[in-house]
Amino acid sequence: MSLNADISHLTCFTEELLAGYVIDATMEVFSTMVMMEVKGDFPLKEPVSRFKCSITGMVGFAGTYSGVISIHCPVALALKVTSNMLGVECDEVNDDLNDAIGEIANMLGGSVKQVLSKGGLDVKLSIPTVISGEDYTVNSLSDNDCVVVPFTVEDHTLLVGLTLKKED
Secondary structure (H helix, E strand, O other): OOEOOOOOOOOOOOHHHHHHHHHHHHHHHHHHHHOOOOEEOOOOOOOOOEEEEEEEEEEEEEEOEEEEEEEEEEHHHHHHHHHHHHOOOOOOOOHHHHHHHHHHHHHHHHHHHHHHEOOOOOEEEOOOEEEEEEEEEOOOOOOOEEEEEEEEEOOEEEEEEEEEEEOO
16 A cells, blocks of 8 residues: 555645645534534644643554644533534533544544555554643644644634654
């Protein structure tokens, strides 16, 4: 199985290319699995690392490409997202909420993986990791190509970040 021909020659990614991956994946996941409309905006100039009253879901990439895709969501929005996904009311941070946000991160990762490879054998995804809290920091310790795209969902803003590097 080989890499997608459109990107196999790239050794680094442009902000525009990464943003396109993020926007396409997020719009697809939210419209099909969450039944919510999201509106993407221009990528942020600087990554956001500190979050308050939020939940973060992350999935790592390994293989021909390495990196992380993450979704950072205010708890109030995460409750609505979880309720929509599960079809039952979710009104507190619990295992259902963590599972839903982790699964969204997993679906976003799967969507980007599909773009990066044709057969899927050359890029692997980690299991989702979920972090939540009143005040926490998420730092990337790499110099990989990175983009963070804000999305508006109802009256809330969520962030989806993608960090990628083509391995030698």
